[in-house]
Amino acid sequence: MCGIVGAVSSRNIVPILVQGLQRLEYRGYDSCGVAVHGASLGAGGGLQRARSTARVAELLEQVQAVPIVGATGIAHTRWATHGAPLECNAHPHFSHGPGAQASAGGTAPGRVALVHNGIIENYEALRTALQAQGYGFASQTDTEVIAHLVDSLYAGDLFQAVQAAVAQLHGAFAIAVMHQNxxxxxxxxxxxxxxxxxxxxxxxxxxLASDAMALAGVTDQIVYLQEGDVVDLQLGRYALVGADGQPLDAVQRPVRTVQAHSGAAELGPYRHYMQKEIFEQPRAIADTLEGVQGIVPALFGDGAAQVFEQIDSVLILACGTSYYSGCTAKYWLESVAKIPTQVEVASEYRYRESVPNPRQLIVTISQSGETADTLAALRHAQSLGHAHTLTICNVATSAMVRECALAYITRAGVEIGVASTKAFTTQLAGLFLLTLALAQAKGHLSAAQEAAHLQAMRHLPVALQAVLALEPQIIGWAEDFARMQNALFLGRGLHYPIALEGALKLKEISYIHAEAYPAGELKHGPLALVTSAMPVVTVAPNDALLEKLKSNMQEVRARGGVLYVLADADTRIESSEGLHVIRMPEHYGALSPILHVVPLQLLAYHTACALGTDVDKPRNLAKSVTVE
Structure with a gap:
């Protein structure tokens, strides 16, 4: 989602700001901009900026053409919330002071320059009050309100003005601000x-940055700001205060060495990052399982053994693809560990009245560890008295990891494509390990069962390579799907969440409308949609529900529907007119969802390629969703 980069230096900082934005492009954005203080290099001039609704590369051309240089600056990539993706709504926003004519073009130097991630919930009331003071508005954003508010409170000290301004803001935000003086x-x-x-x-x-990746190669010395912190950056020094306004020292906010990876990873032989990340899944699973010699609670952190003994149920909180990984884990946790499990959409959980259970384990799942809805749901659970918290997360330094008592860090590596692939399968791997650890703690996992499960997990990278070899057959399916406007995905039991994930992938990047249902629900409504123009993708492992699933498939064929079936080798489902079958290399039991989701990822990818969409940066979507 939106990205921030800022700097105070004695050298021209513009190349670093723009490079930082390029490394944040993977988060998704629809406009970008940079502002610097012209006097910061000893030359004349005040605040200058350049903004673009194109890519960061076009912004770079702008700043080089003017040129724009400065040793103090801020930069931003914006994912539109308030106001359309127009240049007037792009950051940085200027405040020219009360009585100044607001200019959509924004060429006049401002008094305050500001960039902002998040949403200000009380911006309308603040806007009305500022208009009464004579401030004009050139955008439809909530962000411009903050710039004018800081200007209205400025009395010679920017740090004090920002502290006073944030005390009036309601909502979620991260900001970086400069003043002409x-x-x-x-x-x-x-x-x-x-x-x-x-x-x-x-x-x-x-x-300053919203993501350590923006500073990769610039510095690896990072201080993670916490809720309510305000930081003052000046040449050769910085100062921090907490939410209570009291100074913070190096013990309270320590400097950590963080090895951030550059988002500008090489594509190699791949057309898109999404394709590259699909093919990285064998390595990502291997890395995620590296060092797992046996099932021990310590895999999830100090104190896990005691927590696992105390809990009597699990509540999983997540959004989007991570929610579907949680839905899959519910089947594992209840069948293998025999633990009652609920899975809730994080954005819904916090807004309903629930019955807290202090013996329940709260499990959050997030690729970035900064997902706003999931963090808010976690904090809501903690406010209800839930002390047992655990996260499955891909970023060890994220807020989610810091705020949960226990954690399992997946090792998918940087995922640049907006549509999640390798993060999903590594989440499933981490959740299956959690299932085994809880089963062991509750006396439901024998030594022989542990050994068998671990052997199956270690074989996953090899099994995934065999699934990836199916790509040429899936490309044939994708050519059919590119001519369709709708698609239906079916699964049963453990594979119903995989059908949900397959439908999500297709609509995310190809913009084809897709829905997923438990196959047994066909006759309860969705069957009315089935025609020859509605392809029906069916996930068909050789499990206890196979015969039931075959009956559901006959219901589709009897209505003229066309089936595309991912079948295990021993299911005795054969290709025929209106029935297309791709055989999976092997049946994989409880871990089968990790294998069956990969062809669905490839189907979505190649369908999108056939349609010519922007695979890595689909419209209206962002990689890291840091607003509600």
Whole structure:
């Protein structure tokens, strides 16, 4: 989602700001911009900016053409919430002071420049009050309100003005602010949206970013700001205060060494990052399982053994693809570990009255560890008295990991494509390990069963390679799907969530409307949609529900529907007129969902390629959803 980069230095910082934006492109955005203080390099001039509704590469051309240079600056990639993706709504936003004519073009130097991630819930009331003071507005955003508010409160000290401004804001935000009167200063603040401080070499320069990846290669010395923190960056020094306004020291906010990976990974032989990440899944699973010699509670952190003994149920909170991994885990946890499990959409859980159970284990799932709805749901659960918390997450330094008592860190590596692939399968691997650990703690896992499950997990990378070899057959299916406007996905039992994930992938990147149902629900409504123009994808492992699933498939064929079936080799389902079958290399029992989802990822990918959509950056979507 939106990305922030800021810097205070003694050198021209524009190349670093733009490079930081390029490394945040994977998060998704529809406009971008940069602002610098012209006087920060000793030359004349005040605040200057360039903005674009194209890619960061076009912004770079702008700043080089003017040119725009400065040693103090802020930059931003925006994913539209308030206001359309137009240049007037792009960040950084300027405040020119009360009585100044608001200009959509924004060429006049401003008094305050500001970038913002998040949503300000009380922006309308603030906007009305600021208009009464004479402030004009050039955008439809909630962000411009913050810029004017800081300007209205400025009395010679930007740090104090920002502190006063954030006290009036309701909602989630991370901001970085400059003022024309202070050419060597940037002030940042966060509440509900991630923001980090980067300490430059020797402490001579300092940086702000919403993601450590933006600073890869610039600094690996990172301070993670916490809720309510306000940070003051100046040449050669920085200062922090907490939500209570009291100064924070190096013990309260330690500098950590973080090896962030650059988002500008090489594509190699692949057309898109999504394709590359699909084919990285064998390695990602192997890395996620590296070091797992046996099932022990310590895999999930200190104190896990005691927690696992105490809990009597599990509540999983997640969004999107992570929610579907949680739905899969519910089948495992109840069948293998015999533990009652609920799975809730994080954005719904926090807004309903629930019955707290202090003996319940709260499990959050998030690729980024910064998903706003999931973090809010976690905090809501904690406020209800849930002390037992665990996260399955791909980023060890994320807020989710810091705020949960226990964690399992997947090792998918950086995932740049917006549509999640390798993060999903590594989440499933982590959730299956959790299932085994809880089964062991509850006395439902024998030594022989543990050994068999671990052997199956270690074989997953090889099994995935065999599934990836099916790509040429799936490309043939994709050519059919590219001519369709709708699709139906069916699964039963453990594979129903995999059907849901397959439908999500197809609509995310190809924009074909797709829905998923438990196959047994066909006759309760969805069968009315089935025609020859509605392809029906069926996940057909050789499990206890296979014969039931075959009956559901006959219901489709009797209505003229066309079936596309992912079948295990021993299911005795043969291709015929209106029935297309791709045989999976082997049946994989409880871990079968990890294999069956891969052809669905490839189907979505190649359908999108056939349609010519922007596979890695689908419209209207963002990689890291840090707003509600």
């Amino acid at each position: 202070e050419p060597h200063r940037v002030v940042g603040a966060r509440a509900g949206s991630p923001l980090i401080l980067g300490v430059g070499q020797g402490g001579a320069e300092h940086f």
